Amino acid sequence: MTEKLYQMCTRCVMDTTDPDITFDEQGVCNHCHQFDTVTTKRWFPNEEGKQRLAQIFNTIKNERKHYEYDCILGLSGGLDSSYLALVMNEYGMRPLVVHVDAGWNSELAVYNIEKVIKYCGYDLHTHVMNWPEIRDLQLSYLKAGVANQDVVQDHAFFASLYHFAVDNKINYVISGGNIATECVFPKNWHHSAMDAINLKAIHKKFGNLPLEDYRVVSFLQYYFYYPFLKKMKVVRPLNYMPYNKELALAELQEKIGYKSYGRKHGESRFTKFFQNYYLPTKFHMDKRKPHLSSQILSGLMTRNQALDELSKPLYEENELREDKYYLAKKLGITVEELDEYVSSPGHDYSEYPSWDSRYVLMKRMQSFVSLMSGRNVKNYS
Template identity: 45%
Template structure:
């Protein structure tokens, strides 16, 4: 949220603005977000022959190591473009034996469900769908709305990653190929989010505002997550799109032509709740349009001009009529009155750190990770 006595400013290179206090500008008007992304670019994205060579070597290593197991790797399938393209790439181009994992938190769009079915059937991929107990998910999401914290997507994201590691152990899998990519997701706001895997924070928020017990909800402790993921690396996360000249719009066209893929709207809107969070909650609560992150990443990737991004941002994020329909849907799904949802959205914003947390652990991990590329 824009601080008082601070004039509005937009980056001279990308389209990030200072609606978030973590954003700062240098003497040329360039923001710290795109400067950081440009500095990381040589270490995180190889859209050339070198990248393809690296990916080939990774895939060969995975295939050799996992030859005596039923699958070569796990992939996540959300019904979105990035994960579907990863499935296409690994199954059709590389012939890997894949186990697709989908976590159903109760908010899937019809388009997302159809896309998952189309991809797994066409590629003959085994699919494991984990359904989160709805009353527990509902209660946790209501607790987060009552807590009035920033990361309202944390319950869904925590459930996904916890389930992933549980299934990796069950199926004796070592590799997870992710659709996360530099070309469309390189921009991050300093202190602009909160880690979904902070189980201590999740439990504290639920204790303060929840009404039922989380008997079956997949919770993974922060220490266990950092140990398994960052230190022991029980499951190694591979981001294959970072080794390719990945263009999301081109990927979407390929998926539509090849599989009859259904366009579900903007980025990460396979979930009806995420759509509400990004298009309604964040703009209303924090005056922040997440399209700025996406367009700025595309500018850094050289896939869109700043002028075009500014033109796209001039189009309203959502119409008033659509916002009303979406809020009514979310309220009905959560089992509350429309006016109660409006009341929850109008509560004063509260930092996650107001509740018990392991934020210091994540800050230390983030600092160490930022050092690694400089020495690699």
């Protein structure tokens, strides 16, 4: 049996593993065109960005000067959020730092979080999730066979962050999300991690324990309650500066003794396995491709450098064996059962109830309001 050949973009490294990808006559894909025509209009890696960011932070400081904290910052121990913490320290911001421990932290993640907090002098609130519930929900997702296995962690992280912000009357959430390394993302690859309807449906079918401590964010909360009633605003400071991961890592290593994970999302043992083995094996999705393509488009690397990275193995054999054993033991299953979850046929999220119909209705309402008011009304995201 011959390996399937995929057509690759001539500018970045995205290919037809994204079923929605299209190419122009020169072989350049729609992701590149989207970057040129849309994304660059909200990306400011220059002096203008520096001025905009200073203005944003000054506005937050002025609004929050009578409160203990300016904002809330989620810290995973990963490179983006760790570097962002240092940036905010340089600007004199006073964030309440929140870390959500869903049970998959690597030892390095704990070490790096401690180093960041000590250097910046921030207050840290660690929310430790109920492991039996996390385990039951994670197994439900493995049994469901959907692509985005990280929903369990991602939803827990954002839900905890938003609920904690509201409980503490903080309406600014600072995010490490950034265009420089994340601007390319095939929408067909994953469904939104914030879809609580989909999450509950999967757990209802495959789970065994009630989710008593696992808090979710509903559709109305995500799109209406938080942004409109609670006036919550999400700020992504890394989009207002020239963000280079290698330079950020070097600065973190020099200033706080930060230790590299060696690969993206190495702060989570499960995410590392999910992205580097589960997705490529079960769905032929190599998340290095959008990540590297983002860096090509933002000028952080050349296409040849990206192709060289793609030629390297996703996992070393011994490392994969160790991670399989660790995950299986922690989930209370055998390695053989874990292998079966990976090798069994994949399923689309749409096979389970979701918020899709509500989302379509919301977009129609959004378009109507924009048309009637003559303004571009944006939903919370």
